[in-house]
Amino acid sequence: MAINNLAQAVGRRKTAVARVYLRKGSGKIQVNKQQLDVYFPIESQRTKLQNPLRACDAGSSFDIYINVSGGGKSGQVGACVHGIARALVAFSEENRGALHSGGLLTRDPRMVERKKYGQRGARRSFQFSKR
Template sequence: MVKNLSLGTGRRKTAVARVYLREGSGAVSVNGKSVDDYFNNPSFVYVVRQPLAVTDSEGKFDIVINVKGGGPSGQAGACRHGLARALVEYDAGNLTSLRANGFLTRDPRMVERKKYGQRGARRRFQFSKR
């Protein structure tokens, strides 16, 4: 049986990530795939691994992430948020460095809802005086 050392829930936009820290050699898997295969953009892979680099935890843990909702950018941000929370739960000494880098702050920006009588959230229909 696999024992989780800690877990964290990360959110960004409409994406939600559940992050599990396990003893291991540093493998990061997202939805059953390696992080490089799941996020084929290297910048998203970098975003996911940022909390590990800040806390010098690369190679210490196996990380299992389940993420759903949103697009690749929101999912990468949610993974980073969840991983930071899991690292703090595992060792409270990580709190200051992760907070200083802004990884524990939930990014509140969401898509604004469409309003009735308009074409979009803020875009109006074309005005015609005559």
């Protein structure tokens, strides 16, 4: 049995990577083989994840399957949003204008700065004692 994806894309945010597959369907969203409300129990995360679908008015015409790994829940939501937006553009180039104006195609480049040697953290130094 061949699975025919209409489009697929990769979304990234912080250290999270989401692989998104678009298929014909009725609007079901699965994240790591779990329902959306099970994997992301917070309502604001679910609404943020559905922003690309609302921007394109494509809420109930696709089933979306997402494999996401790395990072925390917030980074994973951002990666899923980026991946869904890129998959919608791969499906139809007409969606690019609505998604771009909503700022959904831009990858958020903010990452955690690395810890430097001789310091307590990325920027914080050890406490200095004059005496």
